[in-house]
Structures are given as C-alpha cells and as structure tokens.
Amino acid sequence: MTHIITHVAAALLTLAAANPPAAAPPKVITTTEDLASLVREVGGDKVTVDSLAKGYQDPHFVEPKPSFILKLHDADLLVAIGRELEIGWLPPLLTQSRNAKIQPGNPGYLDASAGARILELPTGQITRAMGDVHPQGNPHYWLDPDNGRTIAKAIAAALGQIAPADRAYFEQRYADFDRRLAEAQKRWAAAMAPYKGTKVVTYHRSWPNFTDRFGLDVIGYVEPKPGIPPSPAHTVDLMSEMKRQQVKVILVEPYFDLKTPEAIARDVGGRVLVLSPSVGGVKTATDYIALFDYNINLLTSTFKQVLGR
Ligand SMILES: [Zn+2]
Numbered sequence: 001m002t003h004i005i006t007h008v009a010a011a012l013l014t015l016a017a018a019n020p021p022a023a024a025p026p027k028v029i030t031t032t033e034d035l036a037s038l039v040r041e042v043g044g045d046k047v048t049v050d051s052l053a054k055g056y057q058d059p060h061f062v063e064p065k066p067s068f069i070l071k072l073h074d075a076d077l078l079v080a081i082g083r084e085l086e087i088g089w090l091p092p093l094l095t096q097s098r099n100a101k102i103q104p105g106n107p108g109y110l111d112a113s114a115g116a117r118i119l120e121l122p123t124g125q126i127t128r129a130m131g132d133v134h135p136q137g138n139p140h141y142w143l144d145p146d147n148g149r150t151i152a153k154a155i156a157a158a159l160g161q162i163a164p165a166d167r168a169y170f171e172q173r174y175a176d177f178d179r180r181l182a183e184a185q186k187r188w189a190a191a192m193a194p195y196k197g198t199k200v201v202t203y204h205r206s207w208p209n210f211t212d213r214f215g216l217d218v219i220g221y222v223e224p225k226p227g228i229p230p231s232p233a234h235t236v237d238l239m240s241e242m243k244r245q246q247v248k249v250i251l252v253e254p255y256f257d258l259k260t261p262e263a264i265a266r267d268v269g270g271r272v273l274v275l276s277p278s279v280g281g282v283k284t285a286t287d288y289i290a291l292f293d294y295n296i297n298l299l300t301s302t303f304k305q306v307l308g309r
Contacts, residue, residue, distance in 0.1 A: 026076040026162045029102075031086050032059050033279040034142045035079045035112055035151070037288040041177040042156045046166045052090075055280025058255040060132070060227065062089045072097035075108070076162055079155060082111035083118065085139035110158045113139070116147040119208045131225025143277060144209035145185050148288055152177055184289050188214065188296050195303045201242060202251040203261060206277045214296070219245055222252070222261055230260040242268045248306045249273060254281050273302055 028049040030036040036051035043049060050071060053062045059081070072078065072093055080086055094103060101108035118137035126133050141147050156174040160167035196215035203222040211218050220241055224234035241247075248270035250261045261272045275295045276282045285291040303309075 023163070023165075026159065027074055028077045028079065028159075029071050029075040030079045031062075031081055031090060032142075033281075034148075034288060034291070035081065035155075037279045037291075038148065038152045038177075039079060039155055039159075041288065042152050042170055042173045043159055044169065044173050046163065046169055047159060051280075052093075055276065055278035055285065056254050056282075058253070059085055059278070060088060062086075064089050064093050068093050069096045072102060073099050075099060075102050077108050077110060077158055078102040079110045079112055079158070081139055081142065082113040083136040083139035083141070084134045107158070107161055110154060112151045112154060113141060115150045115154060116141045117144060117150075117209070119212065120205070131223070132227030134226075138205060138208050140206045140277065141209050143207060144213045145181055145188070145292060146213070147209060149178060149181055152181075181289060184292065188292055191296055191300050192216075194309060195300065195307070198249070198303060198307070199245055199247045200249045200251055201238065201247055201264075203253055203256050206253055207251060207275075210295070214299075219247055222250065222256075222264065235260060235264060239264055239267045242270065249302060251275050253277050271302055271306055273298055275299070 025045075026047050028039050028043065028047050030039060030049060030051045032053050033051045033055040036049050039047065039049040052068050052071065053059050075097075078094075080090065099108075100106065103109060104111070118141055120138040122133055122135060122137070126135050142151065152174055156170045159170045192214040197217055199217045199219045200211070201220045201222065202211075202218055205221060205223075205226050207218065210216075220238050222230050222235075222238065224231050242264070248268065250265055250270060250272050252258060252261050252272055252274050254274055254276060258272060258274075264270070265272045274282075275298060276285045276291060279285050279288060279291050281291075282294060285294045
C-alpha cells in the first residue's frame with residue numbers, strides 16, 4: 001500500500017512539474033460598477049472582478065460593510081474613481097484591509113481618473129459653504145465615453161503588470177472594446193445631434209462630462225449646492241428660471257427622492273427623467289456601452305415628445 005501511495009505521489013509530483021498549476025486569476029475589486037464593467041471588458045475570463053458599490057447606490061455615500069474589508073484584503077488590484085468620490089467611505093476600509101498591495105501609490109491601486117478629462121476643477125479657495133465641492137474636480141467623469149476608453153486602457157496596463165503572461169490577451173481585449181465603443185459613439189452622436197444645445201436641469205452635478213460630450217446645456221440643479229438637499233427658496237428660483245428659459249426636462253439619478261423634481265416638473269409643464277449614472281443603476285444598463293444606450297434612448301425619445309422634433 002505504502003508502495004502504491006509512493007508511486008501515486010511520485011506521479012503527481014512529475015505531473016505538477018510538467019504542468020505547473022496556472023496561477024489563480026488576479027482578483028480585482030472596483031469601487032463602482034462602471035469600473036467593474038470596464039475591467040470585465042478588458043480582463044475577460046483571465047480575472048475575477050467585484051464592485052463594492054452597486055449601480056443604484058449614490059457612490060458618494062456607500063455604507064461600508066465588513067465584507068468589503070475581506071474583499072479588499074484578498075484583492076490583487078483595486079480600481080477607484082478617485083477625485084475624492086469615495087472619500088467618505090473608502091479610506092478607512094483600505095486601512096483595515098491590511099493589504100499593502102492595493103494601498104494608494106502601490107501597483108495594485110489604480111486611480112482611474114489619472115488620464116481622464118476632468119471638468120469643474122475649482123479655482124480659488126474651497127469652503128464648506130460651497131457644499132460638497134470636490135477640490136480635484138468633478139468625479140463623475142466616467143460619463144464621457146472618451147474617458148471610458150482612457151480608463152479601459154489604464155486597466156489593461158495595470159492588469160498587464162499584475163499578470164504579465166496575459167498582457168497580449170488584455171491588449172487584444174482592449175483593442176476590441178475600443179473598436180466597439182467607437183462604433184457606439186458614432187451611433188450616440190448621430191442620435192443626439194438634433195438636440196444640440198437643448199437646455200436641461202439636473203439634480204446633482206453628475207452630468208457635466210455627459211452633457212458636454214452630447215451637447216446639452218445644464219442651466220441649473222435641483223440641489224442648491226452639491227450634496228445639499230433641495231430647499232424651498234432654491235426650488236422657487238429654479239422654477240422661475242426654467243420658465244424664463246423654457247426648460248422642460250429634469251434629469252435625476254435613481255437614488256434621489258423624486259418629490260421635489262416632480263413638483264418642479266408639474267409647475268413648469270416639464271418632465272422628470274430618471275437616467276442611470278452607473279452600470280446597474282437600472283436593469284438594462286448591464287455594461288458600460290449599454291449604460292449609454294439606455295440613457296441616450298431615454299433622452300432622445302423624451303426630447304422627441306417634449307420638443308416635438
Ligand atoms: Zn458628485
């Protein structure tokens with residue numbers, strides 16, 4: 001018996017030497033579903049990926065869970081939006097994860113905003129009176145598809161560093177995503193072209209990159225200041241400004257209360273549109289490209305009805 005076992009063990013050893021076990025796929029954790037979608041595009045089946053925030057949650061205010069610490073502890077790569085979007089919840093989790101690899105400054109931490117086009121970079125001094133102004137610019141930059149491309153490219157480079165054997169695979173996946181995104185961008189630009197310059201109101205400052213890219217003009221916000229809930233005085237001002245400029249459409253993120261936007265819409269004879277700022281914010285926004293498909297379909301069909309063209 002011992003003899004047989006020795007033989008089996010020896011055979012297994014030979015087998016292991018001939019076929020060294022493939023390294024486990026890198027574990028990627030992202031702060032948002034948009035980043036997870038881009039990791040999936042580039043990483044394919046050579047990585048595992050999980051997002052901490054869900055697409056229907058306000059990414060500024062995510063309730064930290066103990067399970068987040070375990071996920072971060074095991075991660076090989078953390079991809080974050082940065083620009084202080086996650087400042088309210090991520091830093092303590094990172095400390096508690098006791099994972100040196102993914103701490104900011106190390107190769108396992110990717111700040112997705114590094115090469116992106118960032119809007120609303122504040123000039124001058126920032127005070128609490130200005131609301132939740134992000135000193136490093138508007139953190140909702142992923143809502144410009146060109147920035148999505150930049151993020152995907154940075155993810156491909158980061159994955160190539162962590163798993164160099166699969167570098168060519170990640171590069172090929174990125175090239176394929178780049179091609180599909182470029183095709184989709186042509187479609188979106190054509191759909192939005194008739195509505196260039198259309199004035200809208202948004203709830204939070206989530207959309208500057210989106211509206212800039214697709215030619216919409218944001219004339220005001222339901223929030224009096226970023227991160228500050230609607231106030232009666234500001235709502236009255238906003239309604240009269242919307243009437244003066246004949247603005248009919250209010251864009252709202254899925255995690256805000258619709259009461260004030262709907263009251264405003266009734267007053268000005270307009271419409272509230274719940275757009276999804278993130279993958280997973282609505283059921284059909286299943287990936288990064290589907291997110292824009294959903295938002296642009298909803299916008300163009302509403303503009304058609306409201307503007308009659
Ligand atoms: Zn914000």
